[in-house]
Amino acid sequence: MTLLTAPETRQENDALEIAVSTVAAAMADPSRVRMLCALMDGRAWTATELSAVADIAPSTASAHLAKLMNGRLILCLSQGRHRYYRLTGSEVAGLIENMMGVSWQRFQMPETRTPSRLRQARTCYDHLAGEAAVAIYRYMEQAAWIDAQGSALTEEGKRQFQRLGVMLDPQTRRKPCAACLDWSERRFHxxxxxxxxxxxxLEQKGWITRTQGYREVTITREGASALRRLFRVELCGD
Structure with a gap:
């Protein structure tokens, strides 16, 4: 094995620092942050939709989207004459969620002004977040469905997922399971x-509903009953 020489090590460090700076610079604008937060619903958005949510002109939105693509935070997908934008992947969603948690602590907004709909249930890219998700995770920990690090389902967890009709992908290239820090609850989902x-x-069974273009998730009456029965989740207002 060939060890890296000092100049080679320095070049690698420089490249990493530049890459980190590029990502940070891509996020360093309120309009671009609003776009990224919108894309946290896990779906693809058009430039027009993203310009509307960021409250900026379409021409300005194009420049912002170019910077986000340069930072490899988003991808552009073409379908016919239409172009759609989405997050590069779950790792970008995790980065945004963690930054929101840090920012929330620094901002120190009074508890009473926390957006209640976002706090109870929302999407974190392609999975559930919020109070309900944290309660589900806590139940899975106590019932030994996941390992201590939250990095894998136990055999019991796999059996229970199969019983519930949760279809896992045996060929997945992403983490099979992950403890994701919830920005509003400061605990894992x-x-x-x-x-x-x-x-x-949850969506297929009609236990939750999602609104196109929004992260909020509505838990239906049947869903609230199912979550209480299966995971001992008690929602505010039940």
Whole structure:
């Protein structure tokens, strides 16, 4: 094995520092942050839709989108004559979620002004976040469905997921399971392939509904009953 020489090590360090700076610079604008937060719903948006949510002109939005693409935070997908933008992947969503948590602590907004709909249930890219998701994760920990690090489902967890009809992807290239820090609750919710599969199951059963273009998730009456029965989740207002 050939060890890196000092100049080679310095070049690698320089490249990493430049890459980190590029990502940070891509996010260093309120309009671009609003766009990224909108894309946290896991769906693809048009430039027109993103310009509207950021409250900027379409021409300005194009420049911002170019910077986000240069930072490799978003991808552009073409379908016919239309172009759609989405986050590069779940790792970018995790970065945004963690930054929101840090920012929330620095901002120190009074508890009473926390957006209640976002706090109870929302999407974190392709999995569930918020109070309900944290309660589900806590139940899974106590019932030994996940390992101590939250990095994998136990055999019991796999059996229970199968019983619930949660379809895991055995060929997934992403983390099969992940403890994702919830920015509003400061505790973990379920991410990775297991988290995405759980969200899909909840939606397919009609236990939650999602609104196009928004991160808020509505838990239906049947869903509230199911979450209470399966995961001992008690929602405010139940």
């Amino acid at each position: 379920l991410g990775g392939d297991a988290g995405a599969a759980l969200l899909l199951m």
